[in-house]
Amino acid sequence: MLLATNDGELANALLHPKKDVPKTYVVKVRGLMSDEDLDRWRRGVDLEDGRTLPAKAKMLRHEDDKTWFEITIREGRNQQIRRMGEATGFFVMRLARTSFAGIDHEGLRPGQLRRMTAQELKALQETYGVPRRIPKGAPRQAPLPEAGAPPRVRSAKSARSETTPRAAERPAPRARERGGRAAKRGRS
Numbered sequence: 001m002l003l004a005t006n007d008g009e010l011a012n013a014l015l016h017p018k019k020d021v022p023k024t025y026v027v028k029v030r031g032l033m034s035d036e037d038l039d040r041w042r043r044g045v046d047l048e049d050g051r052t053l054p055a056k057a058k059m060l061r062h063e064d065d066k067t068w069f070e071i072t073i074r075e076g077r078n079q080q081i082r083r084m085g086e087a088t089g090f091f092v093m094r095l096a097r098t099s100f101a102g103i104d105h106e107g108l109r110p111g112q113l114r115r116m117t118a119q120e121l122k123a124l125q126e127t128y129g130v131p132r133r134i135p136k137g138a139p140r141q142a143p144l145p146e147a148g149a150p151p152r153v154r155s156a157k158s159a160r161s162e163t164t165p166r167a168a169e170r171p172a173p174r175a176r177e178r179g180g181r182a183a184k185r186g187r188s
Contacts, residue, residue: 001097001105003116013128014101020053020074021101021128026060028094029085033067035059037088041071045084049077052084066093101128 005011014021038059044052053075060068067090073080085092098105101124108114116124124130 001100001103003100003103007130010125010128010130013130014124015076017076019128021076022072022074022099023076023097023101024070024072024099024104025081026068026070026094026096026098027081027085027092029067029069029090029092030065031067031090032062032065033059033069033090037090038069040088041084045087047077047080047083047087052077052080070098072099 003014013019038057041055041057044054053073055074056072058070060070062068071081077083081095082092103116103120103124
């Protein structure tokens with residue numbers, strides 16, 4: 001699950017640690033976790049940079065000597081879940097984000113994209129303190145093209161006039177003489 005935006009204020013609000021944005025993951029660890037082990041993740045785990053905030057965690061299943069569970073954290077520390085696994089003795093084998101700030105991947109195949117609805121965008125802006133007006137006529141649900149489909153908008157490179165030489169085709173600038181203009185005028 002990846003959320004992409006060109007709105008710097010919204011990106012900052014969603015990524016700032018003070019905003020407590022929920023991120024949900026499905027985690028596969030080596031070893032059989034008990035409810036007590038999972039409670040340790042729920043209460044917070046001591047890491048080298050401090051104790052993690054309490055998390056929501058739900059056991060999904062055991063598979064041979066592996067455990068699958070879902071966890072929702074509200075911090076954004078580097079490699080947080082993997083480090084929590086190391087600190088508790090459960091090596092993280094697989095990790096997939098399923099939700100970010102309440103936006104989930106429900107109904108999407110791996111690699112598939114979709115645009116956020118105007119309602120989702122407005123809810124994010126209101127929840128995380130970005131008071132920006134949504135433009136009139138914003139799509140309610142505009143699907144993105146499938147992966148590999150040609151883009152609808154021409155790039156600046158392809159939109160250039162064929163009469164304008166590209167940088168590689170332009171003549172090189174003349175080298176300046178040592179000393180520049182002052183040397184030519186006889187000044188130092």
